[in-house]
Amino acid sequence: MSSRNAILDSLRAAQRTPATLPDVPMFDAGLPLALDTFKETLAQMGGTWADRSMDGDLDAQIRARFPDAKVICSAVPEVAGTRRIEDVRDPHELNDVDVGIVRPRFAVAETGSIWLSEVQYQVNALGYLSQHLVALLDPADIVGNLHHAYHRSEFFGANYAVLMSGPSATADIEGVLILGAQGIRSLTVIPAPRVRYPG
Amino acid sequence: MKRVDHVKASREFIGEEKHLEFHDRRLWTLRTLRDKAAHGIEEWEELRSLASGIKEHTLTHLADYLEEFERNATKNGVIVHWAKDAEEHNRIVHGILESRHAKTLVKSKSMLTEECEMREYLEARGITVVESDLGERVQQLDHQRPAHVVVPAVHKLASDVARVFAKTLGTDPDNNDVHYLAEAQRDATRPLILNAEAGMTGCNFAVAATGGITVCTNEGNADLNANVPPLHIASIGIEKVIPKLEHLGVFIRMLSRSALGAPITQYTSHFRGPRKGGEMHFVLVDNGRSARLAMDDFWYSLKCIRCGACMNTCPVYRRSSGLSYGGVYSGPIGAIINPTFDLKKYSALPFASTMNGSCTNVCPVKINIHEQIYKWRQIVAEQHELPFIKKEAMKVAGKVLAEPKLYRVAIKAADTAVAKLPRAFIYNPFNAWGKQREVPDAPQQTFRDWYLKNRKAK
Numbered sequence: 001m002s003s004r005n006a007i008l009d010s011l012r013a014a015q016r017t018p019a020t021l022p023d024v025p026m027f028d029a030g031l032p033l034a035l036d037t038f039k040e041t042l043a044q045m046g047g048t049w050a051d052r053s054m055d056g057d058l059d060a061q062i063r064a065r066f067p068d069a070k071v072i073c074s075a076v077p078e079v080a081g082t083r084r085i086e087d088v089r090d091p092h093e094l095n096d097v098d099v100g101i102v103r104p105r106f107a108v109a110e111t112g113s114i115w116l117s118e119v120q121y122q123v124n125a126l127g128y129l130s131q132h133l134v135a136l137l138d139p140a141d142i143v144g145n146l147h148h149a150y151h152r153s154e155f156f157g158a159n160y161a162v163l164m165s166g167p168s169a170t171a172d173i174e175g176v177l178i179l180g181a182q183g184i185r186s187l188t189v190i191p192a193p194r195v196r197y198p199g
Numbered sequence: 200m201k202r203v204d205h206v207k208a209s210r211e212f213i214g215e216e217k218h219l220e221f222h223d224r225r226l227w228t229l230r231t232l233r234d235k236a237a238h239g240i241e242e243w244e245e246l247r248s249l250a251s252g253i254k255e256h257t258l259t260h261l262a263d264y265l266e267e268f269e270r271n272a273t274k275n276g277v278i279v280h281w282a283k284d285a286e287e288h289n290r291i292v293h294g295i296l297e298s299r300h301a302k303t304l305v306k307s308k309s310m311l312t313e314e315c316e317m318r319e320y321l322e323a324r325g326i327t328v329v330e331s332d333l334g335e336r337v338q339q340l341d342h343q344r345p346a347h348v349v350v351p352a353v354h355k356l357a358s359d360v361a362r363v364f365a366k367t368l369g370t371d372p373d374n375n376d377v378h379y380l381a382e383a384q385r386d387a388t389r390p391l392i393l394n395a396e397a398g399m400t401g402c403n404f405a406v407a408a409t410g411g412i413t414v415c416t417n418e419g420n421a422d423l424n425a426n427v428p429p430l431h432i433a434s435i436g437i438e439k440v441i442p443k444l445e446h447l448g449v450f451i452r453m454l455s456r457s458a459l460g461a462p463i464t465q466y467t468s469h470f471r472g473p474r475k476g477g478e479m480h481f482v483l484v485d486n487g488r489s490a491r492l493a494m495d496d497f498w499y500s501l502k503c504i505r506c507g508a509c510m511n512t513c514p515v516y517r518r519s520s521g522l523s524y525g526g527v528y529s530g531p532i533g534a535i536i537n538p539t540f541d542l543k544k545y546s547a548l549p550f551a552s553t554m555n556g557s558c559t560n561v562c563p564v565k566i567n568i569h570e571q572i573y574k575w576r577q578i579v580a581e582q583h584e585l586p587f588i589k590k591e592a593m594k595v596a597g598k599v600l601a602e603p604k605l606y607r608v609a610i611k612a613a614d615t616a617v618a619k620l621p622r623a624f625i626y627n628p629f630n631a632w633g634k635q636r637e638v639p640d641a642p643q644q645t646f647r648d649w650y651l652k653n654r655k656a657k
Contacts, residue, residue: 003485004281007437010489011262016498018259022252024445027242041462091427092393110452111463118474124426128419146463147448155444156409159275159472160426163451165463168419172334172350174357175225176377182331182385182392183419183466 026147034109034142041112045166046179047187058192062099062134065188069098069132075122076103076136078192091125100130100184103194104164105154107137110145113165114189117158124160128183133167136192203526205547209519212354222354223517229350230511232460233561240452249449251565254502257441258492264407264440265483271410272481275472280482285315288484292317292399292432293324295480299430301326301396305388307414307421308332309401310348310505311434311484313527329391331420333384340367346521346529349458349507354520388420398424400470402435403504404450405481408443411471412481415454415464422468432480433470438488438501450504453563457506491539496574500535502564509558509568515551524548531558535571538579546584549575610645 001009031037039049053061058079062072073094074081079101088094102121104114114135118124127133143149155161168183179185213219237243257264269279282288288311296304304326306312318328318339330339334351338344341363345351352360357375365372370383392398400421404413412433414421425431441450455461473479492498510516510530521529526537526545534552537545549572558568579585600606644652 002281003283003287006283007281007483007485007489008262008265010485011265011437011492014489014493014498016259016492019252019255021256021442022249024249024253024449044462045465095389095393113463113467124474125423128423128426145448146452147445150445150448150451155469158469159474161469161471162422163463163467165465165467167465168417169465170333170381170418171459172332172337172352173355173360173377173380174221175228175353176357178378178381180385181333181381181418181420182388182423 024147026145028144028148031109031144034144035139037109037144038107038112038142041110042166042187042189043112045112046169046177047112047166047189050188050190052190052192058136058190061190062101065134066099066132071097072099072101073097073126073130074101075120075126076101078103078136079134085122085126088123088126091123091129094123094125094129097126097130099132099134100126101134101136102126103136103192104141106141106143106149106152107189108144108146108149108163109142111163111165113149113163115149115152115154115161115163117154117161119154119158121160127162127164128168130184131180132186132188133164133184134188134190137189138194139191140193202543203524203545203547205519205523205525205551208523208525209551212520212523213518218354218356218520219518221356222520225353226511226517229459230508230561233457233508233511234460236456236460236462240456243453246449246453247563247565250453250504250563251502253441253446253449254564258438258498258501261437261440261492264442265437267407268405268410268440269483271408273410275410277410277472277479277481280480282482282484282486284486285317285484288315288434288482288486289317289320291482292434293321293326295430295432296321296326296397297324299396299478301430303327303329303391303395304397304399304432305329305331305392305395305420305424305428306399307401307416307424308335308345308351309399309434310345310527311401311436311486312399313345314486315434315484317434329388329395331388331392331424332416332418333381336384336388337363340364343522344527347507347510348505348528348532354522392420392423392427395424395428397430397432398426398428399432399434400425402433402439402481403454404447405435405440406442406444406447407440409471411469412439413447413451414468414470415451415466416468417465419466422466425468425470426474429476430478430480431470431473432482434482434484436488437483437485438503450563454504454506457508457561457563487540494539497535497539497571499566500532500539500568500571502566503532503536504564505532506563508561508563512557512561514553514555519551524551531568531572532566535568535575538575542578542582543584546579546582549573549579550589607645607647610647613641615641 072081075085168181170181516530534548
């Protein structure tokens with residue numbers, strides 16, 4: 001007998017009394033304003049909220065924030081950067097990226113998370129090989145809690161999806177918090193409404 | 200198999216006073232942070248009931264959900280394998296790597312691959328295995344098991360890590376700066392990830408309805424391992440399945456809050472299918488789980504989501520460290536899981552508990568840990584696996600506790616003894632309670648005397 005069938009057979013042979021599946025409520029009564037909670041939790045997770053500069057020039061704002069950056073790889077139309085993600089063929093090409101620019105599809109207030117899949121990244125490694133990441137977020141795209149997040153249809157079509165909450169971090173040595181463990185050293189979220197087409 | 204002597208092993212750890220003090224404080228901090236996070240959520244107790252209910256439902260329909268998971272994963276382009284035990288798991292992983300001519304495997308932390316002793320198996324066959332989680336890498340380079348399911352090197356001080364990295368990564372042995380050490384590991388690991396032909400992750404949750412898996416990490420290493428090399432292998436314990444995506448809401452809300460007091464891990468990653476030009480394999484592993492499901496008293500331990508809250512809260516774990524448990528799993532959860540693998544070897548572990556029940560109270564999926572510990576004690580005693588001194592002491596205790604009059608005499612005598620006897624007598628080598636701890640001052644009056652005086656007459 002194959003291991004598959006042997007395992008399934010022994011699980012069925014255990015004959016545990018069937019228990020019913022409980023319904024999961026949305027737990028969303030009286031949630032505070034999503035944007036305020038998001039900013040607060042993002043900061044708790046080590047991320048940075050940066051208001052949009054007065055003149056609205058995102059390229060200039062990002063350059064000012066990362067003056068030493070040589071390679072800025074953009075996956076959004078609003079920022080030109082120095083490299084377009086569309087021109088990247090292989091994830092290994094992203095190892096020299098100083099700053100990656102992405103637009104999460106939505107965000108979660110409760111956990112300060114942004115949601116990204118292969119559709120937003122185009123090359124997933126952009127979110128991990130880059131030294132820093134900047135996310136353009138439409139405040140209208142923030143959902144209240146994780147229950148709402150896990151009802152989003154985008155999850156069902158994505159081969160890869162991440163809830164990213166701040167930069168990579170570790171406290172594995174003596175409990176000392178290090179931002180910039182193996183992945184990005186900082187995560188900056190800038191509010192920027194997405195372009196909405198009428199109709 | 201040699202029997203694990205938890206008391207002897209923990210004695211070595213207790214001897215290192217600085218380590219003991221830090222370890223106890225650090226884990227108690229995590230427990231405190233967990234409380235703060237849990238108290239911030241009004242529906243916390245309801246979430247625990249839901250999590251327990253979802254797990255219980257899934258475990259009582261496990262074969263059906265595994266078939267659904269396999270069907271959907273296959274539809275998504277994932278190649279699904281089944282392994283009945285550790286050996287088969289290792290053989291499958293090696294087979295995949297060999298057929299793709301992979302020489303280096305970068306992996307994130309997985310208790311299952313520890314359970315399978317996969318690293319040793321692959322390395323004996325010429326594959327370089329790189330643990331990319333910082334704590335796990337420290338443990339790998341120091342040839343030790345992870346001492347904790349969430350913070351693998353929590354028993355080490357920065358000076359210990361400096362010593363390990365100086366020998367293996369060539370860092371300055373006198374530089375104990377944590378930022379310096381973490382940066383050195385980052386710099387050393389990045390090229391290994393870029394040059395690896397294969398990446399591996401574990402799995403926190405497998406969703407039957409989507410055929411995808413969820414991996415919860417903080418360092419970004421799992422996402423690097425899975426998104427940079429062309430091949431991704433995930434090792435999945437068969438008990439990790441949950442029915443639907445919406446159930447993740449319950450578990451993700453509780454996992455990191457229970458573990459570290461954080462609202463979520465930095466990265467909660469969902470892998471459902473291979474990326475363009477890539478290849479993805481899921482290995483579903485039994486390794487004793489189906490046998491555990493058939494154990495009436497212990498199948499509930501399969502609900503475990505490996506948050507480590509029971510370890511952080513346990514006074515015995517905090518003062519003896521994970522390595523003293525001598526198995527892959529340590530702390531209260533280790534005391535009930537390890538004996539299912541090998542009762543003789545791990546017969547001492549159910550006794551590494553004060554039976555305070557705190558583990559059960561913090562468990563996000565409501566495993567009755569301390570009750571299972573008690574059950575294991577009964578089984579160990581029935582199978583005559585108790586050490587002689589414990590057995591004789593327990594016989595006397597059993598007689599005294601069964602007889603109220605004898606008990607009263609004994610308590611009064613003991614209180615007088617603690618108050619009057621010289622230290623050398625109380626802390627003699629036959630009194631296990633006097634070892635490495637201070638016996639509390641005896642009360643002026645027994646509870647019974649107090650009760651008779653203050654309550655009985657009224």
